[in-house]
Amino acid sequence: MSDPIDRKGLSPRFWERKPLAKLSQKEWEALCDGCGKCCLNKLEDEDSGVVALTRVACRLLDDESCRCAHYDIRHQFVPECIVLRPDNLDSHAYWMPQTCAYRLLWEGKPLYDWHPLISGTAESVHRAGVSVRGWTVSEFETPEEEWEDHIIKEPT
Numbered sequence: 001m002s003d004p005i006d007r008k009g010l011s012p013r014f015w016e017r018k019p020l021a022k023l024s025q026k027e028w029e030a031l032c033d034g035c036g037k038c039c040l041n042k043l044e045d046e047d048s049g050v051v052a053l054t055r056v057a058c059r060l061l062d063d064e065s066c067r068c069a070h071y072d073i074r075h076q077f078v079p080e081c082i083v084l085r086p087d088n089l090d091s092h093a094y095w096m097p098q099t100c101a102y103r104l105l106w107e108g109k110p111l112y113d114w115h116p117l118i119s120g121t122a123e124s125v126h127r128a129g130v131s132v133r134g135w136t137v138s139e140f141e142t143p144e145e146e147w148e149d150h151i152i153k154e155p156t
């Protein structure tokens, strides 16, 4: 499967040399590894703030490609979908998946070797077993009161 993210022509290891706020739009988007884990529904404990991940996927997630089926017009269907930017990362990084490139860089950590920017192929994310490929359940078929039964440990 081809990588839908255009990672051509980027400076080698640009993320190690530039702060997140200085990245171009193309560099920012290239950081997404395509794991799809941010498109899984979460349950947040109101008292403790602890966030639990579930295998219940957003209605627009295609769990074969691990991509949003209608990314450009997704807010028509899922108005609450977050548009992650350098200036709102402080508010969202805490609930992002542990392997998410944005969260890792926000935490001052390096990217994993399986990241497409390092491996040169989007397939390495799936081979590493850190994507949602093939194991989600649909939001349509899973009522919200049952989400607790689908809490999972994040594949890392």
Ligand code: SF4
Binding pocket: 031, 032, 033, 034, 035, 036, 037, 038, 039, 096, 097, 099, 100, 101, 102
């Ligand atoms: S969790 Fe992060 S790296 Fe994975 S798809 Fe979402 S934004 Fe991209």
Ligand code: SF4
Binding pocket: 038, 039, 040, 058, 059, 060, 061, 062, 067, 068, 069, 070, 071, 074, 078, 081, 082
């Ligand atoms: S609308 Fe698309 S990008 Fe947003 S959570 Fe759903 S699948 Fe992911």
